[in-house]
Amino acid sequence: MxxxxxxxxxxxxxxxxxxxxxxxxxxxxxxxxxxxxxxxxxxxxxxxQRADLFRGVANEVLTALTDAAREALAAEGDPVEALRRFMHRALDLKIGSVMPSLLGRVSLDEILDGAGGDAVDPIDELLLRAQAAGQIRPDVVFGDITMMIMRLSRPLPGGGQFPDDDALAHRHLDVYVDGLRPSGSPRPTTMLSGPAVDAPAFKRLRERVLDDARADD
Missing domain, CATH: 1.10.10 (Arc Repressor Mutant, subunit A)
Known part of the structure; x- marks a missing residue:
């Protein structure tokens, strides 16, 4: 090409x-x-055909996910930071929003066959490596990593009401990863990125959503 x-x-x-x-x-x-x-x-x-586009998007997302996991696994340095970097890259792929919308339009077999490998093993290895270094609590399992990525990559209710939705998801991901550390570990020093939605900011956002809902009635 x-x-x-x-x-x-x-x-x-x-x-x-x-x-x-x-x-x-x-x-x-x-x-x-x-x-x-x-x-x-x-x-x-x-x-x-539209179905060709569905397959293309699904295959591209899963291939990028696998590549990100493999690159993080091959990187030198702190295993928790490698896991964190992978999770942030996976979050940008919006897998929790894209894949559910395409299932039923394209079969899971077609998606997996067209993807560039399987992300499960390298993601699990990232987790196990961090646990072996004593930096992630031992009861955390594969699903705790992947399911959280899927939850955080779904947009907040209200559509475009909160333009900083993506940045907020990355902030919450850092909070989550730091929470995976075992008891007695040093206090995390991660600088939280993204918008800090304190109580006044939340009230303003809520009022904006309510105003738009009233306008639609």
């Missing part, structure tokens, strides 16, 4: 992922092409 064709494909898949998260898998393809910065004809050349 030529460099420009590969770039178009990547842009289409990235845009489709964002649109599917925000508007669902039945969103207009014109909107995906617009966000990708390509013409609708280019989109159809790459993905003649």
């Amino acid at each position: 030529r460099a420009d064709a590969r770039r178009n494909r990547e842009q289409i898949l990235r845009a489709a992922r964002e649109v599917f998260v925000g508007e669902g898998p039945d969103a207009p393809l014109d909107e995906i092409a617009r966000r990708a910065g390509v013409g609708i004809a280019t989109l159809y050349r790459r993905f003649p």
